[in-house]
Amino acid sequence: MKDDKGIMGANKEDEPLFETKIARGGAAHKLFSFTIIIGLVLIWTYRLILIPTTSRRHSWFNGILFFADVLLGFYWIITQSGRCRVVYRYPFKDRLITRYKEKLPKVDIFVCTADPILEPPSMVMSTVLSVMSYNYPTEKISVYLSDDGGSELTFYALLEASKFSKSWIPFTKKYNVEPRSPEVYFSHQNTHMDNESSFAHDWTNVKELYEDMKSRIDSVEAKGCIPGEIVDQHKGFSEWNSKVTKHDHQSIVQILAHNSDPKAVDIEGNRLPTLVYLSREKKPGWPHNFKAGAMNALLRVSEKISNAPIILNVDCDMYANDPDVIQDALCFFLDEKKGQQISYVQYPQQYNNLVKNDIYANVNLPINEVCVPIIYLTMPSLSYI
């Protein structure tokens, strides 16, 4: 008998957490590219050698054409850099879970919003609820909403979302529903369930709670201010007064749930993720640096509250269409051999609600469906609502 890595097979602890495979057909693509490069060089040579000398106007015009050909060829060559050696990466979540169990790291999730009119709070809450319900130990997740709109409407919406999360999170995990954005989930599954199963019962119940929450948020938004009886429900509203505007206000930080608080539990008694509202200080004349500025403020605030080693960032108009997003990313960060070289994992984005003609080509067919199709099957992606 040899050692563990011999006859007995590879030591489980040594197995990598992700695998990189080179796509097939690389040689054929290189050959194809090479023939195009030859074509390009021939066109350039043709232009250079056969510059018409009959008139100055002709040679000037031909010079411009030569320049255009060189530019187009150059751009084409640059695009080849991403296609000549396509690799696919496959994370092994099961190995991650069995190896790390209780030792899985804490994760801070940053959601940025900037304007309650352009980015309606009910939409932002679906994003927040989708990230709160990832398949990951809830006591290790902290969700921070950065509100550059400095709006009490967004704060109110987050308060509503924190109450609804007590039903939404256990529902998603019990039935493994996908996607975890309640707005997208219920708009895909909008038929009435009339059977007697416990799923149908829970589904109807949670859908009703969701619709109620959404209509409360939307009606407060339509009014443009928070009714007095709601203001009395939470001391956080005292941060707002008539002087607070989007561009001029003090820092506002409100912790709506903390996962070390034994009272912060869902309807089944499981710990809730930490949930924090942040609206960083703004003063007229001081550059706030948009999303980058918001991320800096989020780093400083989260450092004091949860200080997780891993940070996940989403825009407020996104949702994760795969609840295992965190586990997938951790396979790259925690891989014993290669993890130290990785500081950043980016998921592909897909766009929803596009107009039929997609005049700005947002659906990005060449990249999403031709160049990296397998990544879509194996990697989670963040989607725009």
Ligand SMILES: O=c1ccn([C@@H]2O[C@H](COP(=O)(O)OP(=O)(O)O[C@H]3O[C@H](CO)[C@@H](O)[C@H](O)[C@H]3O)[C@@H](O)[C@H]2O)c(=O)[nH]1
């Ligand atoms: O002062 C600001 C301005 C924007 N945002 C947020 O930043 C995000 C992105 O802004 P958006 O205007 O929606 O830009 P998009 O073009 O939709 O987003 C793409 O482009 C951005 C800037 O290039 C990147 O930051 C995003 O991640 C990327 O998805 C949104 O959540 C905003 O709420 C702020 O937090 N503060």
Ligand SMILES: [Mn+2]
């Ligand atoms: Mn956006």
